[in-house]
Amino acid sequence: MRIDIISVLPELMESPFQTSILKRAMQKGLAEVHFHQLRDWSIGKHRQIDDEPYGGGAGMIMMIEPIDKCISELKAERNYDEVIYLTPDGETLNQKIANTLSIKKNLIFLCGHYKGIDQRVRELHITKEISIGDYVLTGGELAACVLADSIIRLLPGVLNDEQSALTDCFQDNLLSPPIYTRPSEYKGLKVPDILLSGNSKKIEEWEHDQALKNTLEKRPDLLQEK
Ligand code: 6GU
Numbered sequence: 001m002r003i004d005i006i007s008v009l010p011e012l013m014e015s016p017f018q019t020s021i022l023k024r025a026m027q028k029g030l031a032e033v034h035f036h037q038l039r040d041w042s043i044g045k046h047r048q049i050d051d052e053p054y055g056g057g058a059g060m061i062m063m064i065e066p067i068d069k070c071i072s073e074l075k076a077e078r079n080y081d082e083v084i085y086l087t088p089d090g091e092t093l094n095q096k097i098a099n100t101l102s103i104k105k106n107l108i109f110l111c112g113h114y115k116g117i118d119q120r121v122r123e124l125h126i127t128k129e130i131s132i133g134d135y136v137l138t139g140g141e142l143a144a145c146v147l148a149d150s151i152i153r154l155l156p157g158v159l160n161d162e163q164s165a166l167t168d169c170f171q172d173n174l175l176s177p178p179i180y181t182r183p184s185e186y187k188g189l190k191v192p193d194i195l196l197s198g199n200s201k202k203i204e205e206w207e208h209d210q211a212l213k214n215t216l217e218k219r220p221d222l223l224q225e226k
Helices: 020-027 064-077 095-102 119-124 141-152 200-218 220-224
Strands: 002-007 032-037 082-092 106-111 128-131
Touching (some): 002 064, 002 141, 020 141, 064 119, 082 141, 106 141, 128 141, 200 220
Parallel strands (some): 002 106, 082 106
16 A cells, blocks of 8 residues: 655654554555655745635635645556545544545545635645644644554454554444453452353353444444444
8 A cells, every 4th residue: 555645744644654553564564655745746936825715704725736736746656546535524433434545556645725725726636635633733634643553453464463443443333341460359340250251152142232332332333324
């Protein structure tokens, strides 16, 4: 999988891909992330990438020309499965979207800034718009990192068996059951006997019941989606 991320602040996204599991995914060649500084496609000596809105109003708009040049250059080199614009008015990211994107080969992420992009960029290039939730961030960069993380961890070979994504909560629309590790008792707080019983069938049933109970209490909306 290859992800090209276009942004005015690529440095904001460096460390997530240089740490831990994502770093190892890069080193193993399972994922490639390439950053593109949008200002490198700017016009004029002021490296301008935004301008005032037609019709007036507050805030600046990201101009079409630098974005079009950058995306067109990338598209000339390979075929992209999706060109995704990270914006608070996009479709809210969920596990299903991450699963779907994880089987793609080449993706472009465009990080929004200021008031957003010229509408014609959408018509020309954008195939999908994604938000990471109903709140506003200063730009699409952190959202791009979240989206990339949710996709890359699903690629075969990125997680080991113990970390397997198949047992993630949300893969079956259920939250996780309570989990414990040693010691079996701490300050009078005990691990449920069933988990110490060694009866794997009973344990599995208990975990499923607890997962259902957790989901019913905290996220009943997930059960409706089933
Ligand atoms: Cl993708 N961008 C911004 N600026 N804010 C957001 C977001 C994206 N998703 C949620 N909030």
